[in-house]
Amino acid sequence: MAHETATNAPRTADLSRVRHIVLIGNGPEALVAAAQLQGSRDWDVVRVTDQDSWLQEWKEMEERRGTEFLRAPDVHHPHQNRMALRNFAKKSKREGEKIISAAKMGPLPSLKLYTDFAQEKVVRELKTSLVQVNEKEVVDIEKLTPAECKVLAVPDGTCCKVSFASGDVVYSKAVMYCKSPRVKQLPEWAVAAEKKAPDGVIMHSQDLDVRNSDCKGKRVVVVGGGMTAAQLAWFAAKHGAKVTMLTRHRMKKQEMDVDLGWQGMKLHRSSRWEHLTPSQRLSVCEEARPQATINKLMWEALQDCMRDSRLELLQSRAVECAKWKESQWSLSLKSTIGNANARRRMFEEEDVPVGPLEIEADLIWLATGCADDCTSDKLLSTIQEKYPTRLVNGYPVLDDALLAWPGLPLYLVGSLTMLSIGPAAGLHPGWIQAAKKISAHLLAESFPWVGQVDQARLKEEVKAAVQRPKSLVEEDELGDRTKHEIERYSWTDEDFLVTIRVYVNEPLQKDDVKVRFKKQGLELWALTRANAYHLSIPLLYKPILEDRCKVKVNEAKGRINLVLHKYDNHEWRFLKG
Numbered sequence: 265m266a267h268e269t270a271t272n273a274p275r276t277a278d279l280s281r282v283r284h285i286v287l288i289g290n291g292p293e294a295l296v297a298a299a300q301l302q303g304s305r306d307w308d309v310v311r312v313t314d315q316d317s318w319l320q321e322w323k324e325m326e327e328r329r330g331t332e333f334l335r336a337p338d339v340h341h342p343h344q345n346r347m348a349l350r351n352f353a354k355k356s357k358r359e360g361e362k363i364i365s366a367a368k369m370g371p372l373p374s375l376k377l378y379t380d381f382a383q384e385k386v387v388r389e390l391k392t393s394l395v396q397v398n399e400k401e402v403v404d405i406e407k408l409t410p411a412e413c414k415v416l417a418v419p420d421g422t423c424c425k426v427s428f429a430s431g432d433v434v435y436s437k438a439v440m441y442c443k444s445p446r447v448k449q450l451p452e453w454a455v456a457a458e459k460k461a462p463d464g465v466i467m468h469s470q471d472l473d474v475r476n477s478d479c480k481g482k483r484v485v486v487v488g489g490g491m492t493a494a495q496l497a498w499f500a501a502k503h504g505a506k507v508t509m510l511t512r513h514r515m516k517k518q519e520m521d522v523d524l525g526w527q528g529m530k531l532h533r534s535s536r537w538e539h540l541t542p543s544q545r546l547s548v549c550e551e552a553r554p555q556a557t558i559n560k561l562m563w564e565a566l567q568d569c570m571r572d573s574r575l576e577l578l579q580s581r582a583v584e585c586a587k588w589k590e591s592q593w594s595l596s597l598k599s600t601i602g603n604a605n606a607r608r609r610m611f612e613e614e615d616v617p618v619g620p621l622e623i624e625a626d627l628i629w630l631a632t633g634c635a636d637d638c639t640s641d642k643l644l645s646t647i648q649e650k651y652p653t654r655l656v657n658g659y660p661v662l663d664d665a666l667l668a669w670p671g672l673p674l675y676l677v678g679s680l681t682m683l684s685i686g687p688a689a690g691l692h693p694g695w696i697q698a699a700k701k702i703s704a705h706l707l708a709e710s711f712p713w714v715g716q717v718d719q720a721r722l723k724e725e726v727k728a729a730v731q732r733p734k735s736l737v738e739e740d741e742l743g744d745r746t747k748h749e750i751e752r753y754s755w756t757d758e759d760f761l762v763t764i765r766v767y768v769n770e771p772l773q774k775d776d777v778k779v780r781f782k783k784q785g786l787e788l789w790a791l792t793r794a795n796a797y798h799l800s801i802p803l804l805y806k807p808i809l810e811d812r813c814k815v816k817v818n819e820a821k822g823r824i825n826l827v828l829h830k831y832d833n834h835e836w837r838f839l840k841g
Contacts, residue, residue: 282416282435282436283308283309283310283434283435283436283437284307284308284309284436284437284438285301285307285308285309285310285436285437285438285439285440285706286309286310286312286402286426286434286436286438286439286440287309287310287311287312287439287440287442288312288313288402288439288440288441288442288443288643289312289313289440289441289442289443289677289678290311290313290314290315290318290319290320290321290322291319291321291322291442291443291444292319292322292342292382292692292695293442293443293444293677293678293695294311294313294318294440294442294443294677295318295319295342295382295386295387296342296442296677296692296695296696296699297440297442297677297695297698297699297702297703298311298342298390299342299343299344299386299390299699300344300696300699300700300702300703301699301703301706302344302389302390302391305707306391307391310426310434310436312401312402312428314401317383317387318382318383318386318387319379319382319383323375323379326375327375327475328472328473328474328475329469329472329474329492329495329496330474330475330495330496330498330499331375331495332374332375333363333372333373333374333375333561334372334373334374334375334378335372335491335520335521335559336372336520336691336692337369337370337371337372338350338353338362338370338371338372338373339370340691340692340693341378341381341382341386341692342382342386343381343385343386348381348385349373349377349378349381349385352381352384352385353373353377353381358377361373361374361376361377362374362377363561365519365559365560365561366519366559366560369519369520372561401428401429402426402427402428402429402643403427403428403429403642403643403646404426404427404643404646404647405424405425405426405427405439405643405647405672405674406424406425406427406650407422407423407424407651407671407672407673408423408424408425408435416435418437422437422673423435423436423437423673424436424437424438424439424672424673424674426439437673437706438673438674438675438706439672439673439674439675440675440676440677440702441643441644441674441675441676441677441678442676442677442678443641443678444636444678444679444680444690445636445637445638445640445641445644445680446634446635446636446637446640446679447634447635447637447640448468448470448632448634449632449633449634449635450468450630450632451487451583451630451632453583453584453585453586454466454487454583454586454628454630454632456585457585457586457587457588457593457628460587460588461588461593462588465588465593465626465627465628466586466593466627466628466630467627467628467629467630468630468632469488469492469493469496469629469630469631470634472496472629474496474499474500477500479500479503479504479505479627480503480504480505481504481505481506482505482506482626482627483505483506483507483508483592483624483625483626483627484497484500484505484506484507484508484625484626484627484628484629485507485508485509485510485593485595485623485625485627485628485629486500486507486508486509486510486629486631487510487583487628487629487630487631487632488509488510488511488556488630488631488632488633489509489511489512489513489515489516489555489556489558489579490556490557490558490631490633491556491557491558491559491562492631492633493509493511493556493631494509494558494562494563494565494566495562496629496631497509497566497569497575498562498565498566498569498575500629501569501572501574501575502569505574505627506574507569507574507575507576508575508576508578508623508625509566509575509576509577509578510578510581510582510583510597511577511578511579511580511581512555512580512581512582512600513555513579513580513600514579514580515558515563515577515579516555516556516557516558517557517558517559517560517563518557518558518559519559519560520559520691521553521557521688521690521691522552522553522687522688522691523552523687526552526686526687526688527688527691527693527694528693531552531686532686535548537686538664542654542656542659542661542683543656545682545683545686546656546657546659546682546683548686548687549682549683549686549687552686552687553687556633578597580599580600580601581597581598581599581600582597582598582599582600583595583596583597583598584596584597584598586628592624592625592626593624593625593626593627593628594622594624595622595623595624595625595628596621596622597621597622597623598621635658636658636659636679636680636682636690637658638655638658638659638660638680639655639658640658644660647669647672647674648660651669651670651671651672653669653670653671653838656683659680659682659683660676660680660683661683661837662676662681662683662684663684663837663838664684664837665701665705666701666702666705667681667684667685667698667701667702670805670838670840671803671840675702675705676698677695677698677699677702678690678695678698679694681694681698685697685698736778736779736780736787736789737778737789737791737796741791742791742796745791745792745794745795745796746794746795746796747795747796747798748795748796748797748798749798749799750766750788750797750798750799752767753765753766753767753799755839757835757836759833760829760830760832760833761827761828761829761830762808762827762828762830762836762839763825763826763827763828764825764826764828764839765823765824765825766788766790766797766799766823766824766825766826767822767823767824768790768792768795768797768822768823768824769821769822770792770795770822771792771819771820771822772790772791772792772817772819772822773819774817774819776790776791776792777789777790777791777815777817777824778790779815779826781808781810781813781828782810783807783808783810784803784804784806784807784808785800785801785802785803785804786799786800786801786804786813786826786828787799787800787801788800788824788826790824792822801839801840803840804828804839804840805836805837805838805839805840806830806831806834806836807831808828808829808830808831809829809830809831812829813826813827813828813829814826814827815827
């Protein structure tokens with residue numbers, strides 16, 4: 265069996281073939297998904313990335329921040345054997361590259377140990393079909409029509425066309441999007457200060473590379489209270505800088521980003537997760553992660569720096585404004601807690617001095633975090649325009665069971681699945697949970713024969729195969745009426761019935777309402793004296809029993825109820841499929 269190593273050049277996939285899966289991503293989420301796909305089925309996969317090897321961009325980002333040890337324990341890795349990383353460290357005599365942070369937690373691996381293990385024991389074990397690389401960017405994904413699927417010999421009529429920036433296309437049964445698009449969060453004062461300051465004196469952690477930063481002998485202010493802020497502060501102090509760390513809240517010590525209960529199903533059950541609306545789920549996730557945290561290991565490292573007077577920690581402080589003058593920063597601070605007496609009493613009880621309200625600095629490093637936002641990704645923005653789904657604070661509402669984008673065989677792994685997976689969606693346990701759901705579903709699917717695609721022949725055969733059904737309303741029936749596409753309607757789901765309520769808001773005759781129910785779609789025409797109203801839903805969420813569906817018309821008020829009869833009483837999360 266052929267293997268891919270870190271030194272091998274990436275192999276370019278043959279795009280003329282029908283594929284089983286297109287895998288988008290190169291980070292740990294994508295590697296977890298690829299590892300979960302390993303099984304009895306011989307998958308044929310195109311992996312889309314612009315990197316030479318797995319984890320390259322992720323590793324580079326961690327190195328720019330000065331990361332030495334990961335926060336997750338050594339049982340969190342892409343390999344399906346939880347003990348694989350421990351065994352690798354033991355056999356290669358690299359157990360010294362792990363460190364204990366807390367007694368009840370597993371040891372934390374170094375960044376180098378983790379990435380070496382991933383290349384040696386995960387990437388190398390992937391089947392040849394799972395390591396093919398296509399370096400072109402995906403710009404669009406379209407679902408094929410039943411006629412096109414029939415020509416491609418797709419058994420259940422589900423397939424999509426994936427388009428690349430180069431103009432090439434590949435046909436695939438499914439697409440797995442394994443990325444976590446994020447946007448930088450910048451405080452208002454920082455945006456204003458950056459405009460009036462020289463380049464490089466104020467930087468966000470996403471743009472900062474501590475390896476190339478000359479901070480020795482300089483005064484550095486680090487804004488933030490999480491692991492990234494702590495790493496930056498520790499690195500600067502270690503390399504001879506005088507560091508001030510500002511945090512909006514009291515520093516919170518916690519080994520993992522979220523409670524362990526969210527990394528399984530314990531807290532999902534206690535919160536009745538499956539019964540919550542998307543907005544309620546977002547609130548639960550925000551409550552589970554109310555502020556940034558650091559682990560015990562990082563806290564002890566900061567304390568060492570404070571004892572040596574290399575670091576000053578100002579907690580419950582926020583920057584009010586920052587001005588660049590005379591080659592240095594002047595920062596005005598404000599307290600983020602109660603009145604002066606309460607602040608002084610709080611700090612005295614914890615033996616923490618009250619910090620100054622004015623400080624000066626040479627450099628400002630912002631570790632103010634990033635926000636998940638699917639609209640920040642060009643591909644997902646394009647998909648949202650064509651196949652809109654509800655967005656809640658940047659998170660898409662997906663099908664809980666499949667983690668699929670409504671209307672497309674597009675499956676997501678990563679932080680964007682938070683409204684389905686929970687607060688741990690952006691962590692390794694969340695990736696595992698998502699990848700297992702998707703791979704289990706795909707294993708049960710009927711996959712097409714993997715063969716060549718002749719684009720010209722495909723178009724000809726599709727054109728010949730498509731038989732346009734007789735229109736519900738002919739052109740002569742429309743006459744001079746003004747045509748309106750119905751975009752506003754409501755729907756409810758109760759037991760075996762889904763009711764769609766359409767409001768024409770002008771009198772009409774029942775005989776002038778024409779409806780066609782299909783296996784998984786419907787079309788409606790409502791004709792009044794001056795107007796023609798049209799509603800078409802070519803693909804419903806699930807199939808319906810056509811012969812049991814009904815239409816009810818309130819002629820006086822111009823209301824139409826379409827009553828759809830489902831195959832079962834399972835709740836529909838969406839109306840459109």
